[in-house]
Amino acid sequence: KAGVTQTPRYLIKTRGQQVTLSCSPISGHRSVSWYQQTPGQGLQFLFEYFSETQRNKGNFPGRFSGRQFSNSRSEMNVSTLELGDSALYLCASSWGLAGGLYNEQFFGPGTRLTVL
Amino acid sequence: KQEVTQIPAALSVPEGENLVLNCSFTDSAIYNLQWFRQDPGKGLTSLLLIQSSQREQTSGRLNASLDKSSGRSTLYIAASQPGDSATYLCAVQDPVGGSEKLVFGKGTKLTVNP
Numbered sequence: 001k002a003g004v005t006q007t008p009r010y011l012i013k014t015r016g017q018q019v020t021l022s023c024s025p026i027s028g029h030r031s032v033s034w035y036q037q038t039p040g041q042g043l044q045f046l047f048e049y050f051s052e053t054q055r056n057k058g059n060f061p062g063r064f065s066g067r068q069f070s071n072s073r074s075e076m077n078v079s080t081l082e083l084g085d086s087a088l089y090l091c092a093s094s095w096g097l098a099g100g101l102y103n104e105q106f107f108g109p110g111t112r113l114t115v116l
Numbered sequence: 117k118q119e120v121t122q123i124p125a126a127l128s129v130p131e132g133e134n135l136v137l138n139c140s141f142t143d144s145a146i147y148n149l150q151w152f153r154q155d156p157g158k159g160l161t162s163l164l165l166i167q168s169s170q171r172e173q174t175s176g177r178l179n180a181s182l183d184k185s186s187g188r189s190t191l192y193i194a195a196s197q198p199g200d201s202a203t204y205l206c207a208v209q210d211p212v213g214g215s216e217k218l219v220f221g222k223g224t225k226l227t228v229n230p
């Protein structure tokens with residue numbers, strides 16, 4: 001079956017612009033999480049959605065937002081881009097049900113965002 | 117606050133060697149622990165998931181163990197191959213509010229030399 005897909009794969013933006021990234025989870029998965037990966041900070045949790053509701057949120061400024069649609073696809077938006085937002089943005093999906101193997105998370109290939 | 121540490125940060129071994137990667141976490145109240153592999157510029161590939169009630173999981177040449185009480189996990193790779201070269205990441209899931217948030221270590225960059 002198809003894995004997690006993310007679009008676009010690469011983005012170049014300038015400071016002050018906004019950007020929207022998209023994630024399509026594995027078929028049947030209802031939980032989608034987003035992570036930011038940078039060389040200095042490693043992988044940091046942004047937010048998690050389950051059945052169109054935000055279930056958890058990381059410690060990022062309000063410029064970072066997300067949403068999930070009824071088909072479980074998710075988007076994240078970053079407004080007023082800063083140089084420090086340059087990173088690999090990864091999304092992960094899982095069944096989202098409590099416990100064990102239902103929580104195994106599968107990651108997409110990521111979107112590489114460069115802010116100039 | 118959960119913190120995950122991976123030692124060593126980098127490891128270089130000759131082909132065929134057996135090796136162990138270490139992961140430690142500060143809070144033993146975890147749901148499960150997952151090991152991932154990441155190739156340069158790519159996403160994460162799930163290798164093994166160990167549920168909190170389990171002690172180990174095996175997949176091919178990989179064996180992961182979990183000791184919740186001491187806050188440690190190890191990933192054992194048998195008969196390493198050049199294709200195993202990648203960064204290996206350990207992540208724990210905290211059972212807070214039903215969330216599936218993963219807390220990651222910084223990873224161990226493995227190089228297997230032919």
